[in-house]
Amino acid sequence: MSGFLAAITYLVKELFVFVSFVKNNAFPQPLKEEDERRYLKLMKEDGDADARNKLIEHNLRLVAHIVKKFENTREDTEDLISIGTIGLIKAIESYSSGKGTKLATYAARCIENETLMSKERMGQFPSYIG
Secondary structure (H helix, E strand, C coil): HHHHHHHHHHHHHHHHHHHHHHHHHHCCCCHHHHHHHHHHHHHHHHCCCCHHHHHHHHHHHHEEEEHHHHHCCCCCCHHHHHHHHHHHHHHHHCHHHHCCCHHHHHHHHHHHHHHHHHHCCCCCCCCCCC
């Protein structure tokens, strides 16, 4: 659970940068495959927080892309991105490359699930779910 708290602390610390990304749609480019593998290895084997943060930052574009599906709901885009980022963090912390799935594929499902669970808790659902 301490990893999750560290992730939340990181998000709060980087809030101003994050809001700037959202407003300017200027997310960092996705990592090259070899860089992604290296950061995942550093994070998993050494507990490297900087590697974890790099993975989060460079996958924010994926979060923004996925939460666009939910923009027609009552939720503010910044709130949706925050919720999606929680899903991204969970994905990065639980990802296992041994299962043959790319991080982006796994993270996309986690981001969408986190957003849907948030909607369910609030009694809202995206229009395409009915």
